[in-house]
Amino acid sequence: MRALHNIPLKRKLTVISMLTSGVALLITCAVFIGYDHVTLRREIVRELQINADIIGANSASSLSFNDNDSAALTLRSLAAHASIVRACIYDAQGNVFATYRQEPGANSHWSIEHADRAGEAWPDAQPDRAQFNPHDVELFQAIAFSGEAIGTIYLQADLNNLHERRQRYVGIAGAVLLLALGLTWAIATRLQRVIVEPIVRLATLAGVVGSQKNYALRAPEGGHDEVGRLIAGFNDMLAQIQARDAELRSASENLERRVEERTQSLERAREEMTREKERFQFIFNFSPIGVSLYSTDSATGFSENYLINDSHLRICGVSRDALRDPNIFASLTPPEDLARQKPLQDRLRRGEIDQFSIEKRYRRPDGRVVWVVFSAQKKTYPDGREETLTTIVDVTDLKAAQEEAVRERERFKFIFDSLPVGVAWMMHGRRDTRIVNEAHARITGVPPERCGDVNNYVEVTHPDDRPIQAAFIKQLSRGEIDRYSLEKRYWRPDGKWTWAVLSVRLLASEDGDTQELTTLVDITERKEAEVELGVIHGKLLETSRQAGMAEVATGVLHNVGNVLNSVNVSATLVADQVRRSKAPNVGKLRELFDQHRADLGRYLTEDPKGRIIPTYLGTLADALAAEQRTIVAEIENLQKNIAHIKDIVAMQQSYAKTSGVVETVSVPDLVEDALRMNAGSLARHDVEISRLYDGRPVITVEKNKVLQILVNLIRNAKYACDDSGRRDKLIALRTTVEPDGVAITISDNGVGIPSENLTRIFAHGFTTRKEGHGFGLHSGALAAKGMGGSLSVHSDGPGTGARFTLRLPLSPPPPSS
Amino acid sequence: MLGLVLLVAASSAPAKGISKEHQLKAAFLFNFTKFVEWPADRFETTDSPIVIAVLGRNPFDGELHKLVEGRSVNGRFIHVRLIEGADEIPHAHVVYVAAGEETRLNNSIFGEPGVLTVGESAVFAERGGVIRFTLIDGKVRFEINQASGDQAGLKLSGQLLKLATVVRKTP
Numbered sequence: 001m002r003a004l005h006n007i008p009l010k011r012k013l014t015v016i017s018m019l020t021s022g023v024a025l026l027i028t029c030a031v032f033i034g035y036d037h038v039t040l041r042r043e044i045v046r047e048l049q050i051n052a053d054i055i056g057a058n059s060a061s062s063l064s065f066n067d068n069d070s071a072a073l074t075l076r077s078l079a080a081h082a083s084i085v086r087a088c089i090y091d092a093q094g095n096v097f098a099t100y101r102q103e104p105g106a107n108s109h110w111s112i113e114h115a116d117r118a119g120e121a122w123p124d125a126q127p128d129r130a131q132f133n134p135h136d137v138e139l140f141q142a143i144a145f146s147g148e149a150i151g152t153i154y155l156q157a158d159l160n161n162l163h164e165r166r167q168r169y170v171g172i173a174g175a176v177l178l179l180a181l182g183l184t185w186a187i188a189t190r191l192q193r194v195i196v197e198p199i200v201r202l203a204t205l206a207g208v209v210g211s212q213k214n215y216a217l218r219a220p221e222g223g224h225d226e227v228g229r230l231i232a233g234f235n236d237m238l239a240q241i242q243a244r245d246a247e248l249r250s251a252s253e254n255l256e257r258r259v260e261e262r263t264q265s266l267e268r269a270r271e272e273m274t275r276e277k278e279r280f281q282f283i284f285n286f287s288p289i290g291v292s293l294y295s296t297d298s299a300t301g302f303s304e305n306y307l308i309n310d311s312h313l314r315i316c317g318v319s320r321d322a323l324r325d326p327n328i329f330a331s332l333t334p335p336e337d338l339a340r341q342k343p344l345q346d347r348l349r350r351g352e353i354d355q356f357s358i359e360k361r362y363r364r365p366d367g368r369v370v371w372v373v374f375s376a377q378k379k380t381y382p383d384g385r386e387e388t389l390t391t392i393v394d395v396t397d398l399k400a401a402q403e404e405a406v407r408e409r410e411r412f413k414f415i416f417d418s419l420p421v422g423v424a425w426m427m428h429g430r431r432d433t434r435i436v437n438e439a440h441a442r443i444t445g446v447p448p449e450r451c452g453d454v455n456n457y458v459e460v461t462h463p464d465d466r467p468i469q470a471a472f473i474k475q476l477s478r479g480e481i482d483r484y485s486l487e488k489r490y491w492r493p494d495g496k497w498t499w500a501v502l503s504v505r506l507l508a509s510e511d512g513d514t515q516e517l518t519t520l521v522d523i524t525e526r527k528e529a530e531v532e533l534g535v536i537h538g539k540l541l542e543t544s545r546q547a548g549m550a551e552v553a554t555g556v557l558h559n560v561g562n563v564l565n566s567v568n569v570s571a572t573l574v575a576d577q578v579r580r581s582k583a584p585n586v587g588k589l590r591e592l593f594d595q596h597r598a599d600l601g602r603y604l605t606e607d608p609k610g611r612i613i614p615t616y617l618g619t620l621a622d623a624l625a626a627e628q629r630t631i632v633a634e635i636e637n638l639q640k641n642i643a644h645i646k647d648i649v650a651m652q653q654s655y656a657k658t659s660g661v662v663e664t665v666s667v668p669d670l671v672e673d674a675l676r677m678n679a680g681s682l683a684r685h686d687v688e689i690s691r692l693y694d695g696r697p698v699i700t701v702e703k704n705k706v707l708q709i710l711v712n713l714i715r716n717a718k719y720a721c722d723d724s725g726r727r728d729k730l731i732a733l734r735t736t737v738e739p740d741g742v743a744i745t746i747s748d749n750g751v752g753i754p755s756e757n758l759t760r761i762f763a764h765g766f767t768t769r770k771e772g773h774g775f776g777l778h779s780g781a782l783a784a785k786g787m788g789g790s791l792s793v794h795s796d797g798p799g800t801g802a803r804f805t806l807r808l809p810l811s812p813p814p815p816s817s
Numbered sequence: 818m819l820g821l822v823l824l825v826a827a828s829s830a831p832a833k834g835i836s837k838e839h840q841l842k843a844a845f846l847f848n849f850t851k852f853v854e855w856p857a858d859r860f861e862t863t864d865s866p867i868v869i870a871v872l873g874r875n876p877f878d879g880e881l882h883k884l885v886e887g888r889s890v891n892g893r894f895i896h897v898r899l900i901e902g903a904d905e906i907p908h909a910h911v912v913y914v915a916a917g918e919e920t921r922l923n924n925s926i927f928g929e930p931g932v933l934t935v936g937e938s939a940v941f942a943e944r945g946g947v948i949r950f951t952l953i954d955g956k957v958r959f960e961i962n963q964a965s966g967d968q969a970g971l972k973l974s975g976q977l978l979k980l981a982t983v984v985r986k987t988p
Contacts, residue, residue, distance in 0.1 A: 061976030064848040066841065066957075070980055146851045146890055 010196050017188035018181055025180050029173035036169060040162055041137075044083075045130045048139040051081065052153045056143035059089055063097065063143065063151045071098030079103075083157040085136065089143070090152040094125035097151060125152040135159055198222045202231055215242040285310045290372070290392035295385055315372060315394050317364030332362045341374065348388070354378050359395070371399040422520030424451065427513050428506055429477075443500050443520045444490050462489035462497060469502070482506045487523065499527040541779060559648050559680045563641045570638040577631050582623045589613065589620075651676075662812060664700045667735045667742050668693040674710035675733070678718065687721055687729040694736045700811045701787055709780040709791070713746045713804050716776065720750025720802060741789065741809040753795035753802050761793055780806075788813035835878050841957045842950055843881045846913055846935060849948065850890045852974035855910055859931040866894040870909035872926065873918035875899055906932055914941060930970050942985075947971065951982060958982045 007015075055074055062071035071089050078084050078100055087100040099122065126140040136158050143151040205219045218235050222228035284291060290312030306323075313320060322328050330338060337360040344356040355377035362370050372392040379387045416423065422440030427433040436451040446456045458466060465488040472484040483505040489497035501521045506514050596603035596610060603610035651673065668691075675682070675689065682689065714731065721729035732747040753761060760766050762781040777791070784791040789808040795801065850867050867890060871877065885895035898909065906912055906929050914926060916937035927934065927945040936946040947965045951958050960983040966973050978984055 058976075061852060061974070061980050064851065065845060065959075065980050067980050148888075 009199060010192055013192040013196065014185060014188045018184050021180055021184045022177065025173075025177050029169075029176070033166065033169045033173065037162070037166060040165060041132065044137055044157065044159070044162065045139065048084075048130065048137065048155050048157055049141060051078065051084065052139060052141040052155055055087070055089070056141065056151075056153050059098070059153075060143065060145040060150065063089070063091060064145070068098050072100070074098075075100035078155075081157075083161060085156045085158055087156070088122050088154040090125040090154070092150050094152070096122050123154065125154070132159075195227065198227045198231065202227075202234060206234070209238065215239075215245060287311055288394070290315045290394075292390045293387065295387045312392060315370060315392055316362050317366050317368065317370075329362075332364065334361050334363055337361050345376070348376055348378050351378075351380070369396075370394055371396045422500070422518075422522075424518040424520075426516050428516040429514075440518075440520055443498055443522050445492060445498075460491045462491065465489055472504070476504065476506065487527075497524075498522060499524040541782070556648055556677070559677070560645050562680050563644045563648070567638055567641045567645075570634045570641065574631055574634045574638070577627060577634070581627055582620055583627075585620055586624075589617070661702065662700055663703045664698055665703050667697050667699060667744065670703065670706055671710060671733055671735065671744060674707055674714055677707075677711050678714045681715070682718060682731075685718060685722055685729065687718055687731055690730060690732045692732070692734045694734075697735065697737050697742050697810075699742055699808055701808060702812075705783045705787065706806075706808065709783060709806060710744065710746070712776045712780055713806070716804075717746055717748035717750065717802075720748050720752075722750075724750045724799070738807070741807055744806045744808075745803060746806075747801060747803040749801040752798045752800040753793065754798050755795075758793060758795065762791065784808070835876075835880055838952070838957060839876050840880060843877050843884050845950070845957065845959065846881065846911065847885055847888070847890075847895065849911065849933065849935065849977070850895065852977035853933055854972035854974075855933075856931050856970045859910060860893070864892050864894075866896045867911070868896045868898055868909045869911040869913065870898045870900045870905065871913050871915070872900050872903075872906070873921065874915040876915050911935060914946070919944065919946070927965075928968070932969060933966075933971055934969075947973075948981075953982060960985070 055078070058074045058077075059071045062068070062074065075087050075089065075098055078087050079102065082102075085102050088096055089098045091097040123138070128141050130137060130139045136156055139155045139157075141153050141155075142149050143153055202219050205217060209215065209217050215238050218238065219231045222231040287309065288311055290309065292306070292308040292312055294306045308323065313322075316329065316332055318328060318332070325331070333341065337358075341358055341360055344353070344358065347353050348356060355375065357373060357375040360372060360374050362372060364370060371394070373395050374390065374392050376388060376390040379389070381387070416435075417438040419437055419439055422437065422443045424434060424436040424440050426435070431452045431454060434451050436446075436448050438448075441448050441451075444457060445460055450456045461469065465486070468486055469488060472481070472486065475481045476484065483503070485501060485503040487499060487501050489499055492498050499522070501519075501523050503519045503521075505517050507517060508514050592610070592613065593600065596607070604613060605611060671691075671693075714733075717731045718729075721731065726749070728749070730749050732745075734745045734747070736743045736745070757766075757768075762777050766778070767776075781791040784806055787808060789806065792805050792807075794803045794805070846869060850869070855867075869881065869885070871881065875881075881897050885897055888895060898905070900906070900909070900912075903926050906926060909932060911933045912926065912929075912935065914934065914936040919926065919936055919938060919941045933948065934941075934946045935948045935950070936942070937950055939949075942949040942960060942962060945962070945965045945968075947962055947969065949960045949962075951960055959981055961973060961978060961981040962985045963973065963978070964985060964987055
């Protein structure tokens, strides 16, 4: 094929055509000859087999009865077959029984050079088979008779027929091939011109274009076949090359510039890398952490590429020269630290762990001991190489700080536990962080180790105190309050109760968590003192109450006195009227009538004196009637005043009697009663009263206590108005219904209360009046509280008046134990 | 198989005192059955055995028994019987009559239909025996009386006739 490459296209086409037809013919002839050869061989074998069959059948009896002559006679019939050179019959034991040889020269087939084969020895008997030799074919075939193998026949035939026929065929094939090739050549030389000539022209043009580099040349157009398209394509290509040539020239300039740029950027990258490397060296050597790195070949176990930085050496206090001693670091390590480090290191080397970290010491050559955190980690690469990185961090200062922290902690613990106040601290909501001091444990009786469970504290808390504290805790957890304080009792093993003030406070710490601080102060002694104080206080209260009652009595007497004044006036009026009565004039008239009884008529009609008597009688009757009217009116007035006194006395008696008894009363009535008790002094001091009652609510209370409070408040208001010196004195009374009770408000426009006094106004013994004893408001507030209500005050300051509010529940609270 | 048997027979012959001649004759007796066709009524079934009877003196001394044992011809096994009298002849297909025996039994052995008689002597051939063994140049050969064979209703193969030294066509 390669040989074809360089010869002209014209000859190439001729050669291809002739080769193609030659090969096709050769294959055809070869197949025909081969087929004929195989067929003929098969035919020869078949013919031999038929002959063997015939001879076998005819020699069966000869074999059976051991008659060689007869068998030889049978074989001689083969003389008719010119190709069969010799034959033989073997008996059942394979012994030669009868033979046949073609007589030399008997036919033309048996050529002289093969004649010597006729003298060859007979081959041994063999099973059925046909074998082709170069010049002959041999056949063995068994002779069977009556179901038994009784012998074998051997036939040898020459192949002259076969050879002659093959030669003849090859001769014919050669002649046909020559003829065909001649024809092919004649046709190919004529036809190739059509294809070759345009291509040759194109090739010539391409040569010119190539040598002159003139891409403006064009080939003349061809037909519409492939060659025509080739020419058109070639012209297109020339046009494109022409265009690209121009582009290329500019691109090449571009490229040079880009190569230049790329070279520069590579240079920069290399510089960057160098700097990186220097930076790494700097970090490696000047990092405060000691670093060493070495790789181990797992096969040899030798360390190589040992890398150690300056910090490592500095921390250990050794120079780089000291590294010549491979055990330098082990020798610097105290034995007890080495004993901890060694097993870990062994496990790392065996691959059981891939890293470890311990705190250890180095005893430096200069005698200083440094504490370090020593970490080692091993990395195994896929190729079996291992790299171990160790770091040491100097923690000597940290260690010192830790020890200082421990001492600090001990100090804190000492102070914490020595405090006389019980202290508990925890992160809010996390009982497991709670710590308590000894005083806390002493007061509560709960040992510190059980402080985490809140139930331990609940158990020892007095049952009455539990709900109060629970309510506080609930409020605290909801975030409604951030602290609370209460007095509570803890059960003591001796059966008594320890009183303590418990204060809980939440503190938001800087990191967002909330701390909870609890303090406990033992106030058992104070409580006991308070009980004593309570007794004294009770006595004082009684005194106060009596004093209060005295004041009430004074008020009553005062009112009675006022009424008695009216009674006195009425009585004097009646007495004067009676004294100055015209009634005695009726007696004078009777004397005149007695003197003139005889001539009474004449006297009344003629006597000048007697004549005016009837007129006088009329006048007298009128005067007497007026007199009577005046007296009757005065007496009615008197009766009313006396009834009033009776009322006053009866009311006082009713309050005095009903102390401690609960009654259901109307609130406005109560307020009116209180006003009435102060009516005299209010009228005397010209104080105006304004009322605003919201409905007529009914409450169940100890009436006399409420009345006492109200009387006291009204009187205080009157004093406040008096003290202000203003003319338009006003006391406003108001009742309001509230969801769980009523509120009675007494407001005045008097002197007001300075803010500093507002907090202590209800304190025992506080008063601003010279003659006051300071019980009034104190006992009032206590009484209000005792009834389940409250007493409160409001004032915007001096000169702005004051407002007291008494709140009472609709019904009294259940009596407390 | 035949070759093996002959070989064994040949090698063991001197020990038994049997001549090569009688070994060959025993083989011939067996081979005759292959070339002779009996009338169909001589066999009860298609595989009924062929019976070779040795009348009177037995010159084969068990050789014949050994030779035919387990072998068959055209699907029939071969049985060998030693018989003494002519009355058993009708039950045999081949009857061998050793030399001298034919005189002892007179003519009673001949003319039985469907029986191939094989003998040795000229007298035997004269009286109507079908096949007679002869010795020519020391080789065992045989003569055939075709007329006797036809009379007995036997068909003798052309191949057999071809090998016979003499074929007598008249009685």
